[in-house]
Amino acid sequence: EAQVTQNPRYLITVTGKKLTVTCSQNMNHEYMSWYRQDPGLGLRQIYYSMNVEVTDKGDVPEGYKVSRKEKRNFPLILESPSPNQTSLYFCASSPGGIAKNIQYFGAGTRLSVL
């Protein structure tokens, strides 16, 4: 089954404790992205990757890191989480490089930073 898998689905952590949210896709997609979604602000892009070893900042990259060592995986790293990073996070993949670049989203990770 074609899917984007992100883990964990729920995470409660404390300020400053490094964490990683994993994302994996099995559709051989070129593009992968991370978004955060907050009430009233919609989906905002954190980082995106157009290919292996190619990553770019989105609209809200501060406090986050990503890596794309393999085509299928695109982990999101919070080196020192802060309460303002409490949010709902979505990973997405897409074929890339074509106009009908449909985004396929993972189920989401709800993060609370205390």
Place this chain on the structure above:
Amino acid sequence: GQNIDQPTEMTATEGAIVQINCTYQTSGFNGLFWYQQHAGEAPTFLSYNVLDGLEEKGRFSSFLSRSKGYSYLLLKELQMKDSASYLCAANGGSYIPTFGRGTSLIVHP
């Protein structure tokens, strides 16, 4: 820069028709997308327009006017399960989409 505008909330009655509007400004243009998102779930793809005109897909249709930077999503024969947030997204020159804040549609009996 990129800018997407859509209404925050709309309400409609079961069985009725509703039109959700979206205006956009992008650097380059490679298509306009609509996604549906139920509360607590991931967005899912609904429709795509790259040329002017209407695309129909069952109860859902989407319209695009590139010259006006305008799109709408039309939902017919509304059902309670259509209560969701509808996200308008425009692809810019890099094929990376910019999403609007979403329109929360409430369908009541």
